[in-house]
Amino acid sequence: MDNNGTNSTNGTAEGAFTPPPPKSFWTNLTLPTLYLIILIGSLYTFSSLYRRRQLAKAAKLEPWFPAHKQRDIYLSLLHIDPAEASDSGAGEKQLKNVPDSILKAALLRRAVEDIQRIVQLRSSKPALQTLLQRGSVGDDLWQRFQRAEQEMEAEVKDVVNEANAFAQGWGQVIFQSANEINQNRIIKERIAELQSQLEPEKSRWEQKRAGIQSDFMKELEEDSKPGEAEKKPAKEKKGSSDDDAVLVDAGGPTQAQGQGGGGGGGAKKRKGKK
Amino acid sequence: MDAAETFNQIPLSIDPATKAISTSDPSLQDEIDELNRVHRAFVGLETPNGIPPPPAPVNPKRSVQITKLRESGNGSYKKGAYPEAIKMYELAMRMASDRPPWEASGLVREELSALYNNRAQSFMAQQMWPEGALDAEVAVEMKRVANIKGWWRRGQCLKEMGRLEEAADWVRQGLDFERAGPEKQQVGELEALQRELNKALDKS
Numbered sequence: 057m058d059n060n061g062t063n064s065t066n067g068t069a070e071g072a073f074t075p076p077p078p079k080s081f082w083t084n085l086t087l088p089t090l091y092l093i094i095l096i097g098s099l100y101t102f103s104s105l106y107r108r109r110q111l112a113k114a115a116k117l118e119p120w121f122p123a124h125k126q127r128d129i130y131l132s133l134l135h136i137d138p139a140e141a142s143d144s145g146a147g148e149k150q151l152k153n154v155p156d157s158i159l160k161a162a163l164l165r166r167a168v169e170d171i172q173r174i175v176q177l178r179s180s181k182p183a184l185q186t187l188l189q190r191g192s193v194g195d196d197l198w199q200r201f202q203r204a205e206q207e208m209e210a211e212v213k214d215v216v217n218e219a220n221a222f223a224q225g226w227g228q229v230i231f232q233s234a235n236e237i238n239q240n241r242i243i244k245e246r247i248a249e250l251q252s253q254l255e256p257e258k259s260r261w262e263q264k265r266a267g268i269q270s271d272f273m274k275e276l277e278e279d280s281k282p283g284e285a286e287k288k289p290a291k292e293k294k295g296s297s298d299d300d301a302v303l304v305d306a307g308g309p310t311q312a313q314g315q316g317g318g319g320g321g322g323a324k325k326r327k328g329k330k
Numbered sequence: 331m332d333a334a335e336t337f338n339q340i341p342l343s344i345d346p347a348t349k350a351i352s353t354s355d356p357s358l359q360d361e362i363d364e365l366n367r368v369h370r371a372f373v374g375l376e377t378p379n380g381i382p383p384p385p386a387p388v389n390p391k392r393s394v395q396i397t398k399l400r401e402s403g404n405g406s407y408k409k410g411a412y413p414e415a416i417k418m419y420e421l422a423m424r425m426a427s428d429r430p431p432w433e434a435s436g437l438v439r440e441e442l443s444a445l446y447n448n449r450a451q452s453f454m455a456q457q458m459w460p461e462g463a464l465d466a467e468v469a470v471e472m473k474r475v476a477n478i479k480g481w482w483r484r485g486q487c488l489k490e491m492g493r494l495e496e497a498a499d500w501v502r503q504g505l506d507f508e509r510a511g512p513e514k515q516q517v518g519e520l521e522a523l524q525r526e527l528n529k530a531l532d533k534s
């Protein structure tokens with residue numbers, strides 16, 4: 057401004073032609089700079105706005121998994137104030153801190169949940185990739201998936217670190233243990249599911265057996281009507297059918313038992329050797 | 331807003347005497363129960379640093395007991411005391427499924443498969459076909475290959491119950507598994523059952 061001022065005073069003093077050159081020099085410099093500033097500024101604002109909006113959009117995407125309960129519990133236990141949390145009756149002793157064993161158990165539970173999530177991610181990845189290539193699912197879903205993968209990676213590292221903090225070397229084993237826990241859970245669920253079929257299967261068999269029996273009786277009655285002479289063998293038959301429907305195919309089960317028993321014995325012998 | 335840095339604080343409380351955790355949030359009750367169960371298993375641990383041991387070498391005590399129970403069950407079976415045998419097998423099953431959860435699941439599968447197989451046999455000896463069929467199915471579920479007995483037993487039970495088509499399906503499936511498995515020399519029994527089933531199906 058000062059320069060401008062002196063320039064202009066100089067200009068008025070020396071004449072009408074001398075001032076334009078410096079003025080044009082300044083405008084020459086200002087215009088490009090202004091141009092550059094506006095250009096760069098607008099580009100920057102655009103990109104930052106765009107990026108912020110993208111981030112907001114990604115953040116708004118639903119997470120792949122629901123809230124990690126086990127992780128929340130573990131961290132809550134870490135941050136808990138034990139004296140406050142142990143809802144003490146008046147004279148009872150208060151805990152100084154949360155016992156390690158509880159924290160360890162909570163950490164193991166967390167690892168089990170992680171294993172389940174990892175299994176789920178791994179099993180759904182190929183299908184998702186195919187669907188994405190065909191264009192059957194949107195980009196959003198893929199973004200959510202990738203974010204879940206990243207989060208799981210961080211989560212696993214975190215669990216390993218925590219485990220190593222409790223006991224040296226636990227970090228290497230904790231996910232093995234968690235995996236076995238998961239497998240054992242699957243086994244138990246499967247057995248319970250199969251065994252829950254027992255009652256319906258049983259009643260179905262009872263019904264069927266009753267059906268077979270009554271059919272058989274009817275047949276016998278029809279057989280026994282014509283001719284008194286045939287009555288005797290029919291009666292005998294009847295007697296056998298009363299015992300059990302199983303006797304109808306008497307050859308089958310006894311034979312089967314013989315076979316099965318022998319076979320079972322063989323199997324047991326082999327087990328004994330082990 | 332990084333999810334890795336945040337967590338939801340959950341209202342928890344600890345019983346100072348039993349050290350059991352409880353929560354006021356009913357939706358978390360199942361999880362908390364599970365946690366307390368795992369915690370009890372932790373307290374019973376005998377390892378020096380109080381962490382569960384790696385899954386591979388398990389405490390042999392329990393395996394020995396299970397084997398013993400199974401063998402006394404087998405003894406009763408041979409004497410013809412089937413209900414007795416079933417009771418023994420059930421005890422052994424309970425022992426096998428009460429193992430600490432972090433012990434090798436492969437071992438649990440192996441043991442349970444053998445036990446369910448034996449129990450199926452005892453049921454079959456008493457002509458309790460539905461029970462036998464289910465137990466054999468569980469045995470196969472636990473161990474799909476090298477388990478010809480299991481496949482055969484369920485096939486046989488289904489046949490006895492007159493569910494021939496199901497039985498034929500089941501046996502075919504079993505043959506598919508076993509022919510590729512390590513016991514492929516011994517599929518004869520299963521093949522015989524298949525022939526029987528096919529004959530019965532043709533007739534009807």
